[in-house]
Amino acid sequence: MRDLYNDQLEAIIANLVSMTHTVRAAVEQATSALLEADADAAETVIAGDKAIDEARERVEETSFELLATQQPVAGDLRMLIAALRIVADLERMGDLAVHVAKIARMRMPDRAVPPALRPTIANMAETAERMVAETARIIADRDVDAALALEAEDEEMDRLRRSMFRILLDEDWEYGVEPAIDLALLGRYYERIADHAVSMARRVVYLVTGQNPPHYE
Structure with missing residues (x-):
């Protein structure tokens, strides 16, 4: 009976790791939809959200x-x-990956991100994907050191978002109001994905040590 209980606990961890990989793939596909105006990728992300919800249940x-x-x-x-x-x-x-995909779909057949901000958005997406992938490993290995380090990495996402706003608010911005609103939302979505990755890593620290880690300064 105890063996079954332990197996169930380990199955929960395995399911969390699997879900994390699924979310990372959703973020990657949503970014492809966004930067490449890829309608199939957008629809895959939107339709695939049901599987994530069911896994949570x-x-x-x-x-x-x-x-x-x-x-x-x-x-x-x-x-x-x-x-x-x-x-x-x-x-x-x-859900945040779905929000990204929906902005991409709404602006098709055009690309939602103007050339001036494609590198910044691409870097934000890459940072988010890397953090989510690292979180999967942190959960699988119960790696406290890596969990603590991830919070510091979130600073890169914050730096990129500040850089994006400098471009949006520059007097030379030439793409109009709607793209600026889209980009402000997109920046927030990627930032929140990174924040959730940090939150997950902090849960692992609590799991292993019984203590909530201090916030990174």
Whole structure:
């Protein structure tokens, strides 16, 4: 019976890692839709969000069942609490990828990102994808050092967003109001994806150590 319980706990971790890879792929495809006006990629992201929602429900159902029937304590209890919070972050990241894809789809057949900001958006997307991929490894390995380091990496995303706003607010901006609004939203979406990755990493620190890590300064 105890072996089954331990297997269920490990299955939750495996599901979280799998979901994280799915979310990373969604962010990658949403970015392709955005930068390349790829309609198929946009539709794939939008349609695929249902699978992320369903995966969240499965993790939640298993976690609540174990909380109710096994009365876990210490590390097992922390794991289930962390899993419930991580899976909520993942579901929200999937939603953010959908938001990116919908902006891309709305502006098709044109590309939503003007040439002046394509490098910045591409860098923001690359940073977000890298952070999500690293989070999958952090969850799988329960790597506290990598989890703490990820919060520092979030500074790069903040720097890129500030750079984007400098371009948007420059008096030489020539692309009009609608693209500026799109880009402000896109910057926020990628920034929030990075924030959720950091949140997930912090949950892993709590899972392993029982302590919430200090915020990176």
